[in-house]
Amino acid sequence: MEVLKNMEELPDDSLVHEAKRGSPDAFAELVRRYQKKVYSTIFQFTGNHHDTDDLAQETFMNAYKSLPKFRQKANFYTWLYRIAVNTTMNFLRKKHREKGREEFAENQLPSGEAKFSSSSPEYQSQKKEFKEKLKEAVDSLPLAYQATFVLIAYQDLTHSQAAEVLRCSEKTVSWRMHKARKILQNKLNPYF
Amino acid sequence: MKCNKIEKWLSDLIDGELSEKKKKEVEDHLQECSLCRAYQEKLERIQTTVKEVDFGRVGPDYWEEFPSRIRDRITSFKPRHRKRRPFAWGWQWAWVGAALILVIFMGLYVMHLLPRAEQEVYAFSLEDSLEQVFQEIGENEELADLFNMVLLASIEETLGETDREIVPGLESFSFPEEELTEEELIQLDSEIKKEIKS
Numbered sequence: 001m002e003v004l005k006n007m008e009e010l011p012d013d014s015l016v017h018e019a020k021r022g023s024p025d026a027f028a029e030l031v032r033r034y035q036k037k038v039y040s041t042i043f044q045f046t047g048n049h050h051d052t053d054d055l056a057q058e059t060f061m062n063a064y065k066s067l068p069k070f071r072q073k074a075n076f077y078t079w080l081y082r083i084a085v086n087t088t089m090n091f092l093r094k095k096h097r098e099k100g101r102e103e104f105a106e107n108q109l110p111s112g113e114a115k116f117s118s119s120s121p122e123y124q125s126q127k128k129e130f131k132e133k134l135k136e137a138v139d140s141l142p143l144a145y146q147a148t149f150v151l152i153a154y155q156d157l158t159h160s161q162a163a164e165v166l167r168c169s170e171k172t173v174s175w176r177m178h179k180a181r182k183i184l185q186n187k188l189n190p191y192f
Numbered sequence: 193m194k195c196n197k198i199e200k201w202l203s204d205l206i207d208g209e210l211s212e213k214k215k216k217e218v219e220d221h222l223q224e225c226s227l228c229r230a231y232q233e234k235l236e237r238i239q240t241t242v243k244e245v246d247f248g249r250v251g252p253d254y255w256e257e258f259p260s261r262i263r264d265r266i267t268s269f270k271p272r273h274r275k276r277r278p279f280a281w282g283w284q285w286a287w288v289g290a291a292l293i294l295v296i297f298m299g300l301y302v303m304h305l306l307p308r309a310e311q312e313v314y315a316f317s318l319e320d321s322l323e324q325v326f327q328e329i330g331e332n333e334e335l336a337d338l339f340n341m342v343l344l345a346s347i348e349e350t351l352g353e354t355d356r357e358i359v360p361g362l363e364s365f366s367f368p369e370e371e372l373t374e375e376e377l378i379q380l381d382s383e384i385k386k387e388i389k390s
Binding site: 024025027028029031032035036039049056057060061064065130131134135152153154158159174175177178181182184185188189192 | 199200203204206207208209231233234235237238239241242244245250255258259260261262263265266267269
């Protein structure tokens with residue numbers, strides 16, 4: 001118990017150092033710190049608990065196995081994010097999910113754009129529908145845009161951090177966010 | 193000012209990545225352009241809704257148990273003994289390989305310069321020495337492998353990027369720019385150029 005308490009006080013760098021030396025407690029503390037961020041990032045891609053749980057475990061196991069190669073040039077969490085995104089992207093590619101994505105068919109979109117008061121059941125229902133359609137629209141983005149959008153819009157990473165995770169320039173991140181938003185705006189237009 | 197430029201800047205503004213100077217330009221433009229104001233409202237609604245999306249309903253028990261599950265897995269995880277890299281032994285003999293290669297190249301160079309008639313007069317025959325080298329290599333598999341290793345190592349050293357963090361899965365994954373259409377790539381290029389100029 002005392003050991004765990006001490007672990008909680010250590011900064012990431014020290015925990016990484018301890019974990020590299022073979023301390024499972026140190027690595028477990030790193031897991032505790034970042035599990036929610038990793039989980040929520042992956043969940044944005046998979047949309048279900050089962051796959052997210054598997055991929056979150058795989059992410060941490062991949063990180064553990066690769067610790068000896070981690071030279072700590074980047075922050076641990078940036079490195080971990082990168083592993084989570086790569087692991088998830090590989091999974092999605094294997095499933096050929098992007099090929100099977102359903103596009104928003106024009107004929108499925110509602111024609112009316114009735115506005116309701118914020119307290120009415122209609123408004124709540126419309127809000128819920130908008131949320132669902134947004135999720136579908138994010139899910140249908142090209143993977144590169146989706147990954148960028150998830151990291152910035154959902155996970156609040158800065159452009160610079162996202163660029164480091166995705167290994168691209170900040171200009172590319174900025175461009176992808178712009179394009180992603182344009183696509184989302186177009187797809188959700190009937191629901192605004 | 194073109195609205196598509198403002199749309200791009202609005203995206204940066206939402207992310208908190210727009211400079212003060214550009215913010216002012218955006219504000220001025222929005223006062224005049226109802227289309228961009230409508231676009232901004234839509235982006236803000238998307239952003240607000242994103243924040244409301246739940247990340248799956250996972251109870252506190254899950255978070256409490258998850259680190260223990262990983263801990264159990266890593267304590268039972270036994271790293272596979274890495275097979276000794278082929279040629280790993282060779283680094284000790286790298287200088288031998290390097291010397292041999294040097295001898296061969298020097299030999300070939302000198303042989304090229306020497307007239308054939310004189311070549312026969314020389315007591316030291318490069319052809320013979322080269323033949324000896326190859327014979328020696330031929331008798332020793334380790335030396336033969338060493339030649340490959342030295343050449344491969346020099347190629348890797350030339351091509352490899354050694355200062356990158358190694359990320360599992362990266363070798364099989366990269367964001368495909370091929371997902372962008374040619375038109376998008378051209379547009380991206382021009383946007384970047386504009387951004388650099390501004």
